[in-house]
Amino acid sequence: MTLNRRLFLATLTATLAAPMVQAQTRPRVVVVGGGAGGATIARYLAKDAKGALDVVLIEPARTYYTCFFSNLYLGGFRTFESLGHTYGKLAADYGINVVHDYAVGVDRDAKIVTLASGVALAYDRLVLSPGIDFVEDSVPGWSTASQNAMPHAYKGGSQTQLLMAQLAAMPQGGTFAMVAPPNPYRCPPGPYERISMVAHHLKTNNPTAKILLLDPKDKYSKQGLFEEGWNKHYPGMITRIGPDMGGNAIEVRPDTMEVIVDGDAEKVDVCNVIPAQRAGNIAMLAGVTDANWAPVHPDSMLSKMDENIYVLGDATNQGDMPKSGFSANSQAKVAANHIRGALTGSKVFPAKYSNTCWSLITTDDGVKVGASYEPTPEKIASVESFVSQTGEDAALRKATYEESLGWYTGITTDMFG
Ligand SMILES: Cc1cc2nc3c(=O)[nH]c(=O)nc-3n(C[C@H](O)[C@H](O)[C@H](O)COP(=O)(O)OP(=O)(O)OC[C@H]3O[C@@H](n4cnc5c(N)ncnc54)[C@H](O)[C@@H]3O)c2cc1C
Secondary structure: OOHHHHHHHHHHHHHHHHHHHOOOOOOEEEEEOOOHHHHHHHHHHHHHHOOOOEEEEEOOOOEEEOOOOHHHHHHOOOOOHHHEEEOHHHHHOOOOEEEOOOEEEEEOOOOEEEEOOOOEEEOOEEEEOOOEEEOOOOOOOOOHHHOOOOOOOOOOOHHHHHHHHHHHOOOOOOEEEEEOOOOOOEOOOHHHHHHHHHHHHHHHHOOOOEEEEEOOOOOOOOHHHHHHHHHHHOOOOEEEEOHHHOOOOOEEEOOOOEEEEOOEEEEOOEEEEOOOEEEOHHHHHOOOOEOOEEEEOOOOOEEOOOOOEEEOHHHEEOEOOOEOHHHHHHHHHHHHHHHHHHHHOOOOOOOOEEEEEEEEEEOOEEEEEEEEEEEOOOOEEEEEEEEOOOOOOHHHHHHHHHHHHHHHHHHHHHHHO
């Protein structure tokens, strides 16, 4: 280890560990994960508590690349750079202590989070918003060790770039395959928006190419809208193999670029494997998950397993809300209000949540599905919902797409200031 790095770690350790030995002047909230849930709650806690809370945000990446709109990058509608967001404003404008490190353990009795650097960080309340990890071996033949040959592109950043590079390098008339995930998973319309954007890319650059969608589910989000769009804009290009045709028993061979469907090996040029999912590792390590997801109280996002830990976003099992950035952002605001109430005595308002998921099918052809939600004793329940209709006119579809552009700017500003 270099002297500089040793000095840096020693200083960081002293700074972060100090409150464990000195009296803390302000209650501390540690937030693990600087994505849709974590960045939002850190900002709201710092902003609304007006300095009454010591907010520490733990996130390994210096730039967060959104998964939302990453499909639009594949379709040629966004640059990769436009998906990247940094944490500078959260530190400079909101006084959040942003620590670029990785949480590796939680001692719930001592209320301490341990980081990969060795720092032990005491908390009064802990928020976990680590997103998803994959269920190893859920697609026989695939593991995270093969993600360079067969990318998932279901976490933002380099995987998205890799899938784009593979798509662009496809031979003329080649085959793009996707192995879609089983429920529940992050962004229910995400795989199908991706199929639309890949089709748009191929129609422009490689019009004789084919898309093979291997899907373990009987039905999926906005299915009628996607199928209408695919028939209209990409006729003959997309073949979906559902569970009735073996889509629920796919095997892959990353070394030979083959997918095995119903016993038959098919050679493909790109294979996007989106495996089954579960809560991010740190939620599992903290012991706040029940099987694969973290159960939370519907009125607060407080863990059902620990009264000092909140869980947000994709990692949770909360009821009817889809695992989306919009949902995570909405849940973060409810939890921020609850934490402030607990630690500063501020008023706690009744929980209300909302979500909209937009998808782009082709240029200016946007569709959406959404709902508002309220807590019941059992779950976060959908109270009112809406969805785009088949046969809508072009002006409405364009307006829907434009609405999604406004949403992207709004949510990323809400997360990063
Ligand atoms: C292709 C695609 C398209 C999508 N499109 C949309 C869309 O249009 N609209 C929408 O609302 N949602 C969309 N989503 C879903 C959205 O990206 C997620 O639901 C959302 O990001 C979940 O927020 P989160 O806070 O739970 O997790 P994330 O945003 O993934 O954030 C988790 C963060 O935690 C960090 N982390 C993990 N473990 C640790 C640890 N141990 N220590 C420290 N940090 C850690 C990670 O580095 C990451 O930055 C899409 C997803 C995909 C894949």
